[in-house]
Amino acid sequence: MTDLKKMNRILLKLSGEALAGGKGTGFDEETVRKVAAQVKQVVDKGIQVAVVIGGGNFWRGRTSESMDRVKADQIGMLATVMNCIYVSDMCRQEGLSTRIYTPFVCGAFTELFSRDQAVKALEQSDVVFFAGGTGHPYFSTDTATALMAVEIEADAILLAKAIDGVYDSDPKLNPEAVKFDQISLQEVLDKKLGVIDLTATILCLENKMPLVIFGLEQENSIVDTMFGDFSGTYVTV
DSSP states (O other), X not given: XXXXXXXXXXXXXXXXXXXXXXXXXXXXXXXXXXXXHHHHHHHHTTOEEEEEEOOTTTOOGGGOSSSOHHHHHHHHHHXXXXXXXXXXXXXXXXXXXXXXXXXXXXXXXXXXXXXXXXXXXXXXXXXXXXXXTTSSTTOOHHHHHHHHHHHTTOSEEEEEESSSSEESSOTTTOTTOOEESEEEHHHHHHTTOOSSOHHHHHHHHHTTOOEEEEETTSTTHHHHHHXXXXXXXXXXX
């Protein structure tokens, strides 16, 4: 297992639903402030942090059968932009410098993605947000996360989810579900565990991109995952 403390650059994937806290939708300010404060602690240790955020706290359009899939996914992309603007501002309130990149023009709210500019910003200790997914329908924020992590040559993807790791079945449905401390990407595929979507899993597997999965709701979970007692699941390559 890779020593997380020795990592130089990470991509943190935040669940949109997790940012909603107990509210279920929108933002829970206390939750987001805690996330921003933890990101500050990680950056202060000299680690470069990029962030992707899902849009599930605002939009789950692909579950609707009455709407065009392309339009539904476009709304989902905009939901991730809103999330990144909000969390970016919370990070700025913690004293961090941030940049938000999108794969499409989004007025003056964001910058058009450039791999070179994003890497330069990371090297300057800016927290870099990748909003808007891949910019195309039919690709999830999981796929965008894997793609961005590979492009910026991150050491690992940290997945902060509503569930505290990878289980052999859904722990919400099966109280006897068993959590893995460590599992390979190939096993995730073979067992069809659905940790991230299939496209993202294969992209990570082909590019040897490990995943670190933990529960965002746990107190100080991001900092503990990087520097303390890791209690989630490490997905190896």
